Amino acid sequence: MENVWLYLLILLLKMIGVITFALLGVPVMVWVERKGSGHIQHRHGPLYVGPFGVMQPIADAIKLFLKEDITPAAVDRPLYFLAPIMAFVPALLTFAVIPIGPHLQVADINIGLLFVMAISSMGVYGLVMAGWSSNNKYALLGGLRTAAQMISYELILGLSVVGVLMYSGSLSLQEIVKAQEGVWLGFIPRWFVIPQFLGWVLFMVAAFAETNRLPFDLPEAETELVAGYHIEYSSMKFALFFMAEYVAMISISCVMVVLFFGGWLPLPVIGPIVESILPVFVVSYLMPVVWFLMKIGFFLFFMVWVRFTFPRLRYDQLMKLGWKVLLPLAIFNVFLSGIIRMAGLT
């Protein structure tokens, strides 16, 4: 009986840790995005709230909490209130299976990757519900575009990981990380990005489209749709969509790092050197989390970088790219990795 309580206590601590990680990532990410975009565009970005403007996202959050919560008269009320929650919950729920470290994972289920794919695709319901229930033409168009875009690119996301599964032989995210242990030729890490380079590129492009980031942010293309599906939302309900988007960005970066960049495994070359200096306790408990954070940090910065570098695609270009270029490529990748894997076995 005592063991059960201990188990539950540890579980609760893990959950608090993971949720804090996910939710604290949002203000950090907002700051990086605003500061990064500022410097890319040769301006300063947030400057006044806290040192280097780091407290700006917190100030924004307080402002959003205290804003007037307007409910337009024409909306479909039950769906209108449910939509932000429906958008936010799946984004956060994927964190339940993401291994932040060898021990820091809420649930190591043996179908982890399938769970991530299934839950992350649920997010589209929230956005479509928001678009429809707002009873606004812009919102409806934004919602429909989101739905079509997300389901199209979900196919590519799903197909691009098939190659990884051929190597890992398991759907458990912890097992996938462990399958990438070791090095080739003494210094090249056995990360799946090397045998699965095409798969990673496809995953990356699909990840941008799934999180509605530029160059694929058509659902909320402000120059034509004003704001897209969340146009009629204000106050914290708007903030929930905003948070859902950022949490989804962080979670898809986590999944990408787990699948292609060895998750919490140390970085090549500098990893072993750093770990040989530090005490054993730190190496086994703290360093995996540090490596993981460094890796996802890089990809999150990459997302900001891309956003302010590339122009937005047109909608027909987006669908053409998805269905006519990336989908055949993804199928070809399955075929190619099958051949390479067979050659590796014999």
Place this chain on the structure above:
Amino acid sequence: MQESAILGYLPILIFFALAVAIGGGMVVVSTFLGRKNPNPEKISTYECGMVPFKDARQRFDVRFYLVAMLFILFDIEVVFLYPWAVLFTRFDPVIFGFVEMLLFIFVLLFGYIYVLRKGALDWS
């Protein structure tokens, strides 16, 4: 074995409850915080400052529907590929599993080319 597998999902259920509590909590809190001062102009549908005309409940492009249908088709293909990929190295001989899946992909590729030729994926 069966029992422990189901028990492994318990943390996810608790996590789900927490996520709903956070999301729902924010919606509830924001309805109480902040002033409430609605007027007919403020709560009218936003249309760039114009007086809204008609409803948003109108017909929309059938291609969205078409994409959804095609998605279902191809998504099921992806789901079928997962167990095959996981077991890939365990086929005996490996080439057997590979060729079998090639046939499956070939059939779907045939469908894909048909859809492409019919112009179902043209958006311009």
